[in-house]
Amino acid sequence: MKGESVQIGLAGEYHVLAQLAQRGLLGSLTLSNTKGVDILLFNPHKDRLFRVEVKTTKLAPVSERLFGAERFYIWQMNEKHESCVEQKLVFCFVHLRAPGERPDFFLVPSADVAKYVRWQHQHWLDTRSKPVASTSMRKFRIEESDPRAYRENWAIFDTS
Numbered sequence: 001m002k003g004e005s006v007q008i009g010l011a012g013e014y015h016v017l018a019q020l021a022q023r024g025l026l027g028s029l030t031l032s033n034t035k036g037v038d039i040l041l042f043n044p045h046k047d048r049l050f051r052v053e054v055k056t057t058k059l060a061p062v063s064e065r066l067f068g069a070e071r072f073y074i075w076q077m078n079e080k081h082e083s084c085v086e087q088k089l090v091f092c093f094v095h096l097r098a099p100g101e102r103p104d105f106f107l108v109p110s111a112d113v114a115k116y117v118r119w120q121h122q123h124w125l126d127t128r129s130k131p132v133a134s135t136s137m138r139k140f141r142i143e144e145s146d147p148r149a150y151r152e153n154w155a156i157f158d159t160s
Contacts, residue, residue, distance in 0.1 A: 012056025
């Protein structure tokens with residue numbers, strides 16, 4: 001299982017690099033021991049540097065009782081993501097489809113990720129019928145309908 005998750009993560013990172021290259025952005029994978037960043041990105045048109053953390057899943061959108069009937073893409077996160085707020089840090093959430101199909105890309109500012117991860121964990125704790133111990137595991141969800149327009153938000157690298 002660990003090997004498969006590494007392969008899924010690498011696939012996501014390479015798909016992101018390809019999209020960046022097509023857009024004239026210069027991306028470079030970091031070494032695996034670089035904390036909190038998978039890709040260093042330079043936008044030569046705007047003379048701006050960014051750090052990109054890539055999170056990848058191949059699971060189809062699902063409904064969760066806690067959040068009603070809406071279907072969500074879901075990525076596993078960690079408690080450390082509650083405080084990862086940097087202007088030049090962007091999370092790229094990748095949803096892999098079948099081999100040969102183009103993935104879905106959702107580009108989200110780190111402040112939005114941190115705020116949501118904090119909120120969702122507290123919401124989960126508050127809605128338990130019996131008190132539960134907190135864990136370090138978190139989730140980040142994006143509605144299938146994507147009302148916040150994160151899908152294909154490549155313009156995020158033109159701002160900040």
